Amino acid sequence: MAVADLPPADLAVLSGRRRARGVGPVLAAVFLVLLAVAAIAPGLLAPGSPDTTSTADLLRPPGAGHLFGTDQNGRDVYTRIVHGTRDSLLAGLAATALALAAGIVVGAVGALGGRIADNLTMRLVEVLLAVPGLVTALLIVAVAGPGTTTLIMAIGFIGMPAYARLVRGQILQLRGSAFVEAAVAQGLRPARVAVRHIIPNAVPPVLLLATIGTGAAIGASAALSFLGLGPRPPDPQWGAMLQQGQDYFAVAWWTATIPGVVLTLTVLAITTLGQHLQRRFDGGNPG
Template sequence: MSAVAAEVDARGANVVAGGVMRAGAALVLGLLVLAAVWPGLFTAYSPTEVDPALALRPPGGGHLLGTDQLGRDIWTRIVYGTRLSLFTGLAATALAVAGGTCAGLLAALGGRAADQAVMRTADVLLALPGMLLALIVITVLGPGQGSALIAIAVSEMPGYARMIRARALVVRRAEYVDAAVVLGLPHRSVVARHILPNSLSPLLVLATLGTGTAILAGSALSFLGLGVRPPQPEWGALLAEGREFLATAWWLALFPGLAITVTVVAVNVMGRHLRLRFEGRRA
């Protein structure tokens, strides 16, 4: 009985811990969305206004997280950088989902030749590390935020394509799809009304997890000078600026790095919760 009671207590503790983590992640994501939409609610400073007299002030006083080498408030730049960082992650994920959905449906419904062409291309892309593939795309397109979005989308697209293909192959054999075909519905209507909607559920869960990866990849590309560039206050670019002052002004790199870490962890916690809910298991 004691072993059973201990197991029950452990499960209860896990449930409580999971609930706290989800609540904390939801709170963080809510604040991030609010900061992206209404940054002036969190700070009264300008993210680009230069004041050399305030250069490299440590955290405290009138500047919560200190100032950078040009006297700009770090907290303000992180708050205003939320919009760029979230936009990069969300836009890249949306492009990857759209492209992966089209490719997956083509592979599942377009015949053997289309299936082989799409899947072998996906296999080649999946064989390359995501960041390496993104760097190859940026080498072709040139640096910039638009190129970074496309590069991240291309690196994530094969995974979504394989997911949609696998799901569509199952759905197209369902009885309600056969009934729609027997009733004479056009092939396009069958795909749009039955196959596609019933294939998207696992993809949405995967996209939530992929958003965190996309945010991290976007920050990495900006850190390398290939994405959003200074003076725009993007988290990866702020981190790149701060690395030059690690010995004398540690706060320049620490706080943008924390912003990236907390955001990615919060997105992954919510994505894991959605995955468990989709699989019918308790989070």
């Protein structure tokens, strides 16, 4: 049945769903723009210093003087969230970029390097996927030591297998395409065909997955920081703020709840926008 043939009641429901799906990406984009401003120029949104303490303002609830309240050291929670945006997002973005680059290389080697290379790379991918990512990340951080750089490397390493497997599948599918066969028939060398025709066409779907995966990487970064394996205090990283605020949750819920809400909204916004872009790429209704 065509959409035009639906009863008026069903058309109204369908129209409402489309409007609702259209509002989500817009709200997500607006929220991400605010995060970008906070990351690039935090002073525009919060002119104060995130490390300023005040013994007279310990654990003040949210109010006019302190929008999100203060923490156990009298520091303004809103200011710390804004100034912590850069570190909180940078770890996830850098880890995603690292995982994506490594995944493209591993996937391309597996798909184009012959049977032996394919078996070796895919067995490695299967082993890494079989082990819980958080366990692997904890092992890497335990060996290399805590810190932002180690955090990025650990999250990038555990994110690589998914991208590698997708790249391999895309390349294997493209190898039988008409334009690739035409390039081979023209006498182009296999390496040239791979670099000019196969890999560039295999990457776009992976970039869409990376958009969605960035939210997961930011969440993983916050989780490791919550365990004390990220930036060291007093850096205002969201995961670290969650960890520091949990001890005071009974008397000052805002010290942990508000950073957690901001983190959740960030992951949700990135995922929503990524899914919207994926629907557009797949030719579906964008909302």
